[in-house]
Amino acid sequence: MYVGAVKSNIGHLEGASGIAGIIKSIMVLEKGIIPPNANFESLNPKIDADFLNLVFPTEVMPWPNDAPRRASVSSFGYGGSNCHVVLDDAYNFLRMHGLQGRHRTRPHPPSVEELRSAVLSITPNNMSNGEALNGASTETHDGHLNGGISTNSNHTNGTHTNGNYRNGETNETDIRINGMPKLNGIIAQMNGSEAFTTVKEDATLLVWSAHDESGIGRFAQSYEDHFSSMRIPDSEKTQYLKDLAYTLAERRTLLGWKGFSVVSSIDDLTSLSKNMSVPVRSLSTPGACFVFTGQGAQWFAMGRELIAKYPIYAAVLLDASEYLKTLGCSWDLFGEMIKPKSESKIDDPAFSQPCCTALQIALVDLLETFGITPVAVIGHSSGEIAAAYAAKGLSAQSALKVSYYRGLLSSGLCRSSATKGAMLSANLSPAQAGVYIERSNDANPGLRLDLACINSPSNVTISGDAEAVTALKEELDNEDIFARKLNVNVAYHSFQMQAVATEYEASIAPLDIPSDKGRVPVMIASTVTGDFINPAEFLDPRYWVKNMTSTVRFAEALAKLCSRSKSKRRKKLDLAHRKELSFQLLVEIGPHSALKAPCKEILESQITYVSVLTRNQSAIKTLLTAVGRLYCLGHPLRLAVVNGLSTDIRSKTNTSAHMLVDLPQYPFNHGQPFWFESRLSKNFRFRKHGRHDLLGIPDLDWNPFAAKWRHLVKVAEMPWVEDHKVRQNAEQLVI
Secondary structure: OEOOOOHHHHOOOHHHHHHHHHHHHHHHHHHOEEOOOOOOOOOOOOOOHHHHOOEOOOOOEEOOOOOOOEEEEEEEOOOOOEEEEEEEOHHHHHHHOOOOOOOOOOOOOOOHHHHHHHHHHOOOOOEEOOEEOOOOOOOEEOOEEOOOOOOOOOOOOOOOOOOOOEOOEOOOOOOOOOOOOOHHHHHHHHHOOHHHHHHHOOOEEEEEEEOOHHHHHHHHHHHHHHHHOOOOOHHHHHHHHHHHHHHHHHOOOOOOEEEEEEEOOHHHHHHHHHHOOOOEEOOOOOOEEEEEOOOOOOOOOOOOOHHHHOHHHHHHHHHHHHHHHHOOOOOOHHHHHOOOOOOOOOOOHHHHHHHHHHHHHHHHHHHHHOOOOOOEEEEOOOHHHHHHHHOOOOOHHHHHHHHHHHHHHHHHHHHHOOOOEEEEEEOOOHHHHHHHHHHHHHHOOOOOEEEEEEEEOOEEEEEEEHHHHHHHHHHHHHOOOOEEEOOOOOOOOOHHHHHHHHHHHHHHOOOOOOOOOOOOOOEEEOOOOOOEOOHHHHHOHHHHHHHHHOOEOHHHHHHHHHHHHHOOOOOOOOOHHHHOOOOOEEEEEOOOOOOHHHHHHHHOOOOEEEEOOOOOOOHHHHHHHHHHHHHHHOOOOOHHHHOOOOOOOOOOOOOOOOOOOOOOOOOOOOOOOOOOOOHHHHHHHOOOOOOEOOOEEEOOOOOOOOOOEEOOOOOOOOHHHHHHEOOOOOOOEOO
């Protein structure tokens, strides 16, 4: 039996001595290394070590065999309480009981030669942050460095399974979506194409929380200093970043103030203080309202990077592609989404409408796997189709049908209509726009303009004959009023769309709702009526005809939602307060942040806005930034799924990452005092003068202009005072 102690390492810890012994024993079991007893000189002669079969190690040694490792920890309390704990190593315990678990135990102890080589290479001059440098061997556990000795053994219990990766290697997963080809095979083909080179870009969301606002800044500085002096081999950086993300997300207490950073590699942490978000205090009841972008924001590479990182996102696009073929679609939606710019037809309404809707549906499903669901939704123009899906008013297939025929008929209208349509965005109020439209229609009887969209209190979209739109733009330019023609050939939300209204209504019938009864419907404001609407109305094809032909009342509908959210929630006996709205964040779901300016004008900075995707920016980074904003507000998230560490939305432990144990400690705020000390106590502790044999010490309430001293005269301490008595029985002292 090998006997060791922790007191010789760190001294007396009183109440913490027992846990210190347990920590040391666990490290011994994990590493398979028995450390020597510090400062051990000689054994008590009363202990017969040979008879008792005891060994007191005086130098580091490996665990003597491959058998299960066991350690006993005894702690004898000063007050008489005794405790004894028996510990087994995790690897062998799990293996012998047929269990799977997460651990950091090496399966086999190091050899004597291996251990001796490692010990000789470790000196104070070549060690940094727990790593063996300058040629020293290192031990790799679960894809990151722990320091110590080298091992290449596999982890039977705790290896990466279920399609997860280990040490940078990918385990191909047989993913089939409704009998379609393997997703991995499709992604492999895309990786070989010029159009798909951007998907190789990746990013990770790192999160922190602190007790106070300045704590986030202290975290950024401490982590920046830590990683600036830390050396990690290039082959280990990817896995280390995954471990870091997992540790910060799942192995830290959530505190009131939160911050985040989106990093592309571990090297970005050396400038973390520049990339850290502004600290935000979490809310008790956070909520999000999804705002769905309408047509016109599409671009050829929208959301492309998400395909390789999130299988659920790619699966939804593949499902949409297959379903459109059943409607007679002659082109492949998934293939169109990954084409290069030179080959893309994304600006054709027949392509852009279903592609945008499929992308929005995929984003809704992806955010749901993150744990993000809206409390309210609103859609601008054709964006209301995906909003209806998010509100559980339409199934995914019905939403795709509505979008597909809308795009198909609009595209046909461009070629067949005798009217050449156009649209104009102008900084006018609805009332001002009405004056210009009426004046134009009166001046040009053969031409017509309509108010297509009320985007905000000071911005509208005007639609109609191209000649009238051009004339109006010239008039507004002369008056120095912002006006911009949109890149469309059809006058959406105008009289021109009436030409296909009847065919559109017949094509999209019938419509159905999602089959998942467990999904709870959410509040939705209609941009057709400008008011709240029952999701059941989305099943009527006539509603979608109105959505295509009538004015988009986005500003009115969004203001309605926000006014309901700003109202104070008061508890009611009939529990009606549970149905009231409460959201603090607008999340735009679409190819680009096209509604950013209108939303901010309507909200007047009362509610935070963020967009999931932004044109010409990495979809992964913009998505993670939006998720980070939700995290800061206190929204519960599945961060392991967000960072692609796990696909199991029900478990936090089914992940390819492992906890790091050598990160910087919590940076406490030492600038705020919590000990309120009285003046007398402070004067005593910081007194400038020591005790004088004759005068004693200065009075605790010392005033330098009226000095007072305090002294208790004791014969035992000052025997000479006996000779200074005036009378024998008197208590008078003469000095």
